[in-house]
Amino acid sequence: MNLVQSLALVLLASLGPRAGNGPVERPPPPTVGAAFRPDETVVEGALSLDVVNQVLERHHSEILHCYGRLFSEDPSLVDDVTVTLLVNHGGVVVAIDVKKPEPLSERLGDCAKHYIKQWLFPAAKKGATTIVTYPYRFEAQSK
Numbered sequence: 001m002n003l004v005q006s007l008a009l010v011l012l013a014s015l016g017p018r019a020g021n022g023p024v025e026r027p028p029p030p031t032v033g034a035a036f037r038p039d040e041t042v043v044e045g046a047l048s049l050d051v052v053n054q055v056l057e058r059h060h061s062e063i064l065h066c067y068g069r070l071f072s073e074d075p076s077l078v079d080d081v082t083v084t085l086l087v088n089h090g091g092v093v094v095a096i097d098v099k100k101p102e103p104l105s106e107r108l109g110d111c112a113k114h115y116i117k118q119w120l121f122p123a124a125k126k127g128a129t130t131i132v133t134y135p136y137r138f139e140a141q142s143k
Helices: 003-014 049-058 060-073 105-116
Strands: 031-033 042-045 079-087 093-099 130-141
Touching (some): 049 060, 060 105
Antiparallel strands (some): 031 130, 042 130
16 A cells, blocks of 8 residues: 555545545525615715615625624524714715624624725715615524
């Protein structure tokens, strides 16, 4: 037996008794989600609702990533957060407020803030600001 064959046997042994017997049947993992709901966006100020919703939808997966991290620790987690942003005339998010009614929402909110502060909205006329409020409802979804 050569070195390659020996290593292959060691590798198969380390995989356990089912190694080589085909795939192990496992139920599909639940997906996490929060449907993007543009009708729930509230916008006050310079930017239009359509423009704001385009930015929110483009970055929706970042917020889902935050929830997914917490969900992996607690699959029963259902969480609600409401995010309010202040966007300056240059399209930069200058303030973020996350309302946290659920206990784990603080961690979810901190993760969301990490991403949101990097978002860039279209520029508006000089001196004009926009306030955006958007609610997220996170929960496991069966496939």
